[in-house]
Amino acid sequence: MGSIVIDIPDGEGVAPSKIEKKKFDSSCQPIISFLREMKNKRHGMRKVIHSIKVGVALVLVSLFYLLDPLYKQVGDNAMWAIMTVVVIFEFFAGATLSKGLNRGIGTILGGGLGCLAAAFAQAVGGIGRAIVVGIAVFIFGAVATYTRQVPNIKKKYEYGAIIFLLTFNLVVVSGLRAEQVMQLARERLSTIVMGFIICIFTSLLVFPIWASDELHDSFVTRFEDLARSLEGFSKEYFENINEKEKKSSDNFISNCKSVLHSKSKDESLVNFARWEPWHGKFGFSYPWGKYLKIGEDLRDLATIILSLKSCLRPSTQLPEILRQSVKEPCEAIVASLAWTLRELGESITKMRKCGSEETIVPKLKSVRVELSRILTPSTHGTTVENTNGLGLAGLVYSLMEMVEKMEELTKEVEELGKLGGFHKNS
Structure with missing residues (x-):
């Protein structure tokens, strides 16, 4: 069977191979751990600063x-x-x-x-x-x-x-x-x-602690959490891993739940941010309400990712032959979706326009085409029984829902860039 790849509109080639992806994950893991540790230390330091300010x-x-x-x-x-x-x-x-x-x-x-x-x-x-x-x-x-x-x-x-x-x-x-x-x-x-x-x-x-900065930075973390959740599901679904690795890959569930429980925090931070004066990169009349809409889309996306957990049940699990036949295109699709999430998150954190028409939208269209090919029997070259077909269709349907939600999310981030005065990508 020939390899199936997704056309990448930015000309960077196909998704990384299995070996390259493992090397990439291994190299990024220390960086991710370091950033999370620095974030925890930064939050702890802010608590100390706040306590000192109250005392003063x-x-x-x-x-x-x-x-x-x-x-x-x-x-x-x-x-x-x-x-x-x-x-x-x-x-x-x-x-x-x-x-x-x-x-x-x-x-x-x-x-x-x-x-x-x-x-x-x-x-x-x-x-x-x-x-x-x-x-x-x-x-x-x-x-x-x-x-x-x-x-x-x-x-x-x-x-x-x-x-x-x-x-x-x-x-x-x-x-x-x-x-x-x-x-x-x-x-x-x-x-x-x-x-x-x-x-x-x-x-x-005196060392102000801005709610707007906290809100802005927390959204970037959620994009990264959802991207890692998708990659964690793909790893657990397609690879034979031992119990220790399986336990670590279950983080995709906890990451999604943390995103789902963010609504009250978003509303509080948006309310506080609206009271704050001009400071740093945030001017007057900044569109804080857009963050609430983006937060809703992220929670919807987290719900879809959580629904993929049902695909891991023995009753809905695809046979090994069929699973391996769709492994390569599905991993490429997940890689593209994770890239899209990280690109949108980076657009917000750097306050630059995401360039959706040039890169993101064409890539999501390619994902749609690839998803439609997966359901074609000639694609995986094996007989698909009714029960197996339902399991495969459920997986493809969830991924298709993600594509639709990411298209909505891309529009919201693009509109945030216009209203917030994001600069163009150089």
């Missing part, structure tokens, strides 16, 4: 108590500045900014409306004062609680709604005299602003 911020805000001139200005209200630092200082700069602004807006609105309600209740006087306070607490409490359950508000402004509700109730209930309430609100608001400024200064200007 607490020392700075404690000066309102430690230094007599500052204490005479703010008095016991300095405690609100300390509380602000403890509550809003988060790991990522965008999260700190988001919480700080939510707290500030919630405090201003809650304190302002609380003062107005307290002043109105004082003007009514007598038993009517208690009635006015009760009605105000009920109305604003119910409205704020209902509002914070709206999905869009819950994701971005829930903390602000909580602070509004807390501040309003504290002010309006404790408002025995309007003048004292307004003075107390001004003093506490000023100390909260001081705590907020210290947090923002420390978080954004």
Whole structure:
């Protein structure tokens, strides 16, 4: 039977041979391990930096108590500045900014409306004062609680709604005299602003930890994980390997599961990234929403790869002769799909346009053609029984689904490049 290869549009030739592929995997393994180790060390170092920054911020805000001139200005209200630092200082700069602004807006609105309600209740006087306070607490409490359950508000402004509700109730209930309430609100608001400024200064200007960088880098890792998952499945499906190697190749399942569980992390990081100011390679109005769509496509792709696990069951496993007859074209197809994933991931990490029309799209079209040939009986030169045909068709169908999903993924990455201002590949 003649060898079947995939036409590579970039002119680099066919997929590497079995021996070359093994050499390539062996040479890349130390590099991959080194990069993962460096990533873990980098994350650990960022934890240390964050802890030190929080300690520095607490020392700075404690000066309102430690230094007599500052204490005479703010008095016991300095405690609100300390509380602000403890509550809003988060790991990522965008999260700190988001919480700080939510707290500030919630405090201003809650304190302002609380003062107005307290002043109105004082003007009514007598038993009517208690009635006015009760009605105000009920109305604003119910409205704020209902509002914070709206999905869009819950994701971005829930903390602000909580602070509004807390501040309003504290002010309006404790408002025995309007003048004292307004003075107390001004003093506490000023100390909260001081705590907020210290947090923002420390978080954004001293070794900042950006949520946007974390989001950007995590996507590159997922492309690589899915590429390795595909290669791990191919190795387990077509090669006779011992139990030790089989155990290591099962990583393709764990890698896919890590991608599947990334939705909540993506949503949080995108929300924090939208609050962050211009920095580094990310300007204003950067299309962070595109990352959510790309993340959905990656999770769909991980689901398809996980479904390939059913092809490893004894009941659906192809006979050795048939499996060996389709081994070469299937390995070439998997190599092309893995290359596509790595190319898209590299496009994002380097912020360069992926050149889908010149390289990726033609390669995916070649994969489609090759998949259609695998189901042709003359291709593998052996008799295919009904049960074996179903197993082969299931494998080809899953690979075809991957091709379709990668075409969608390529379009999303290309659109991200246009909206994000990616540079052209030199």
